Amino acid sequence: MFSEYTASELGAIFAMQGFAGLILFSVFVLMALGLAIIFGQMGVINMAHGEFMILGAYVTYLVSNLFGDHMPVLFSGYFFVAMILAFMAAGALGMFVEWAMIRHLYKRPLDTLLATWGLSLILQQIYRSVFGAREVGVTIPDWMMGSLPLTDMIEVPINGIFVMILAVSISAGVYVMMYRSRWGQQVRAINNNRQMADAVGINTALTDRMTFGIGCGVAGVAGSAFTMIGSTGPTAGQQYIVDTFLVVVFGGAGSLLGTIASAFSISQAQSIMEFFLSGSMAKVLTLLTVVGILMLRPQGLFSLKLRK
Amino acid sequence: MLDMTNPKYVLMVEGLTVSFDGFKAVNDLSFYVEPNECRVIIGPNGAGKTTVLDLICGRTKATSGNVAFKGADLLKMREDQIVHAGVGRKFQTSSVYEDLSVFANLELSFPKGHGVFGALFFQRDDEVKARIEEIAEMIFLAEHLTQKAAFLSHGQKQWLEIGMLLIQDPELLMLDEPVAGMSVAERKKTAELLNRIIADRSVIVIEHDMGFVADIATRVTVLHQGKVLSEGSMEHVQNDPRVVEVYLGH
Amino acid sequence: MKTHSHAFLSPRDMIGFALLAAVIFVVFPMLLEPFRLNLFGKYLTYAFVAVGLVLCWGVGGILSLGQGVFFGLGGYCMAMFLKLEASSPENTAIQSTPGIPDFMDWNQLSALPWWWEPFSSFAFTIFAVIAVPVAFSYIIGMAMFRRRVGGVYFAIITQAIAAILTILIIGQQGFTGGVNGITDLRTLHGWDIRTDEAKTALYFVNGVLLFAVLLVAQFVRKSKLGRLLIAMRDQEDRVRFSGYDVANFKIFVFCLGAAFAAIGGAMFTLQVGFMSPSFVGIVPSIEMVIFAAVGGRLSILGAVWGTLLVNWAKTSFSESFPELWLLGLGALFIAVVMAFPNGLAAVWAEQIEPRLLKLTRRGTKPLPNATPAE
Numbered sequence: 001m002f003s004e005y006t007a008s009e010l011g012a013i014f015a016m017q018g019f020a021g022l023i024l025f026s027v028f029v030l031m032a033l034g035l036a037i038i039f040g041q042m043g044v045i046n047m048a049h050g051e052f053m054i055l056g057a058y059v060t061y062l063v064s065n066l067f068g069d070h071m072p073v074l075f076s077g078y079f080f081v082a083m084i085l086a087f088m089a090a091g092a093l094g095m096f097v098e099w100a101m102i103r104h105l106y107k108r109p110l111d112t113l114l115a116t117w118g119l120s121l122i123l124q125q126i127y128r129s130v131f132g133a134r135e136v137g138v139t140i141p142d143w144m145m146g147s148l149p150l151t152d153m154i155e156v157p158i159n160g161i162f163v164m165i166l167a168v169s170i171s172a173g174v175y176v177m178m179y180r181s182r183w184g185q186q187v188r189a190i191n192n193n194r195q196m197a198d199a200v201g202i203n204t205a206l207t208d209r210m211t212f213g214i215g216c217g218v219a220g221v222a223g224s225a226f227t228m229i230g231s232t233g234p235t236a237g238q239q240y241i242v243d244t245f246l247v248v249v250f251g252g253a254g255s256l257l258g259t260i261a262s263a264f265s266i267s268q269a270q271s272i273m274e275f276f277l278s279g280s281m282a283k284v285l286t287l288l289t290v291v292g293i294l295m296l297r298p299q300g301l302f303s304l305k306l307r308k
Numbered sequence: 309m310l311d312m313t314n315p316k317y318v319l320m321v322e323g324l325t326v327s328f329d330g331f332k333a334v335n336d337l338s339f340y341v342e343p344n345e346c347r348v349i350i351g352p353n354g355a356g357k358t359t360v361l362d363l364i365c366g367r368t369k370a371t372s373g374n375v376a377f378k379g380a381d382l383l384k385m386r387e388d389q390i391v392h393a394g395v396g397r398k399f400q401t402s403s404v405y406e407d408l409s410v411f412a413n414l415e416l417s418f419p420k421g422h423g424v425f426g427a428l429f430f431q432r433d434d435e436v437k438a439r440i441e442e443i444a445e446m447i448f449l450a451e452h453l454t455q456k457a458a459f460l461s462h463g464q465k466q467w468l469e470i471g472m473l474l475i476q477d478p479e480l481l482m483l484d485e486p487v488a489g490m491s492v493a494e495r496k497k498t499a500e501l502l503n504r505i506i507a508d509r510s511v512i513v514i515e516h517d518m519g520f521v522a523d524i525a526t527r528v529t530v531l532h533q534g535k536v537l538s539e540g541s542m543e544h545v546q547n548d549p550r551v552v553e554v555y556l557g558h
Numbered sequence: 559m560k561t562h563s564h565a566f567l568s569p570r571d572m573i574g575f576a577l578l579a580a581v582i583f584v585v586f587p588m589l590l591e592p593f594r595l596n597l598f599g600k601y602l603t604y605a606f607v608a609v610g611l612v613l614c615w616g617v618g619g620i621l622s623l624g625q626g627v628f629f630g631l632g633g634y635c636m637a638m639f640l641k642l643e644a645s646s647p648e649n650t651a652i653q654s655t656p657g658i659p660d661f662m663d664w665n666q667l668s669a670l671p672w673w674w675e676p677f678s679s680f681a682f683t684i685f686a687v688i689a690v691p692v693a694f695s696y697i698i699g700m701a702m703f704r705r706r707v708g709g710v711y712f713a714i715i716t717q718a719i720a721a722i723l724t725i726l727i728i729g730q731q732g733f734t735g736g737v738n739g740i741t742d743l744r745t746l747h748g749w750d751i752r753t754d755e756a757k758t759a760l761y762f763v764n765g766v767l768l769f770a771v772l773l774v775a776q777f778v779r780k781s782k783l784g785r786l787l788i789a790m791r792d793q794e795d796r797v798r799f800s801g802y803d804v805a806n807f808k809i810f811v812f813c814l815g816a817a818f819a820a821i822g823g824a825m826f827t828l829q830v831g832f833m834s835p836s837f838v839g840i841v842p843s844i845e846m847v848i849f850a851a852v853g854g855r856l857s858i859l860g861a862v863w864g865t866l867l868v869n870w871a872k873t874s875f876s877e878s879f880p881e882l883w884l885l886g887l888g889a890l891f892i893a894v895v896m897a898f899p900n901g902l903a904a905v906w907a908e909q910i911e912p913r914l915l916k917l918t919r920r921g922t923k924p925l926p927n928a929t930p931a932e
Contacts, residue, residue: 422801
């Protein structure tokens, strides 16, 4: 297998696979971050997370059409508007869902799982009715198309770089919010001791709602990014949901750094294996490895502390 | 390393330490319990008393040290294996099975049918019933066998829990504040009960009520900040100035 | 929960079983023509999974979102046997390699893979239908429960396993028939399973097996093991201190649920005539959970009723209002979790039964406790 390529070709192949992996990694990070916030900080499993992502993708689609039809001059900048709107739309829906459903189920994580699955079915059907069952394509602005040549053998797609920068900035943003802002402080206080947090005057209900909303909002932004690597359809959210959960669990719930590390390893493993094996076997092996490691180390590979 | 199978002691704790993120709740603790001894552990709050019991019965994992019960290394065993070895532990807060009747609570603790197939084919035969009734009699709950445990008074729940331990016939019984929250009358009855059951086994009790302690103790160990501060008979400990300063007051 | 009579079948249980038996063995066959009867037979194969889930999830607190894996493994074992029988050299004379299943031929396989060989024996197949899923669930259970992984983590991992198996089956189409599954099954030991008479006969066999499974489930429920499972569900740590190795019990009930699901899968293959990965993955697995939830997660009879009801609704809605069906199913998940956590069985026990008892002038007896049927 390897003997067919020269050393520098192999190097280029690994590098390009590595970059492809990095793009995949960025998407995983964006998807997993939203889920990690919700699961890690609140213990809630949101099976409709993929659908919040797709909402962001659909919003991006709508914005691209809007700009394309009415403001073609500004088209190259539409993406940033789309991301902001995606965040807000998904966040607003998330807050509504938290108010209507999630807040009644905090002590029952398995039931939350089932209820959010029901929500995902409903959302999928709504998307199907509103946008049609077929997938919609989002037109990427010109400056995002094409590739940047790094060396004479290695080329990196521009939209991939964009997604990576996005992932990094949002991760940094979430980190800052979680560990430097008042909101983040309150979330961590509630996580540690809800009763005391209530007693010292933290509005736990509102904080919970905001946390859930922000987690969903991040998913919406992930959906925006997703439009660049995949097509948007009512069931597209289902494709990555298992991967996203595994990334979060593998990274050790409650650890943002763990989530990032886990997203990195899983995405790299998968894209490198994809080169040598068929797509489906690569996926199977990656998932099997993750599940296998989880069976040996259930607290996740990257969790930092384990108290009995 | 000391010989852990010394027959003089039924329980040997040596150098037991547990660290939670750097905080040593129990710090290089050592003590030895003889057969048929009633050892009472006292000390201020936060001294590590409950943690010691947690470590012995397997609820918390020790960071270092040795615990040997009749020669068996408890630190290497699972909670249920420790129970089968003959160590019974009563918790500070009531932990009976609230949804089940008194009878069912005792039946669950009956030392037969602990394996999967044993439990599947377990029959509630006369032997089981007789033993349950016998224990119920001892813990003053003979009239309440069909009552749901949730409806028992606090004191009765404590008795039920003691009964659930008794029915397993442990050689080492560990009781965490058995009379907390009990009325004076209930305390007297509990003291009677404990004096009866102590006769056949070794007991470790954590308590704050000094009158009660004086009633039942063979020896007293005083814990402070995870270490043994003083140890000996009740008088010895009561007159130890360090204990007076830290705990008993002037 | 009131401690009910510890008899294997209380009078109330017996009435419940009798009612279900009457409906399955008398009412349905009388009212339904063979096509519809076969359809209900298919629904009843899902009920095997739902009953297993009552034990695992309702009683034991173990939510498995991957029961389709065991349903599928049982179904595929049976399908492999039937496919080998249907792929006799005479039937497959036109293939490049006669004597092997058609999909293998299409995928340019020239010989039967070694692990297909044993499935030419019916005895081995029956053994494998149970043994393979149970072995699989045993491994998963050992890996998870020994390390005290439960709750949500366990549910997600079962999902991942369902996804893995689905991708594997679809990807390895030469060995498994791929996304279409193993189809065109014809005879069982020469007996044509596609005729109306055969389907009716299989319906009754299915019914009998379902009752056998129900009785086993009832036995487990009423035993000390059943009571222990409930105690472990609610106070796992406390049960350890009563001297029980919790992991073993969880492994047992998980394997039992897998065995039940596998029998259902095999009967599905026999009655419907094929098995495909669309019954193995995440979506069908979680649907099987809703069958148990609707019926009442603590009621084994309720699980059967719930399965029948939800599937009948699915068929009816999908025929007339397909968009409404997904909305309805989603709403059902939410409604069951938020408003009816103990499902139809609780509605029955709390609302309907007391009124019925009052009507039949047994009002002098105290009304039964508001608890779901056991």
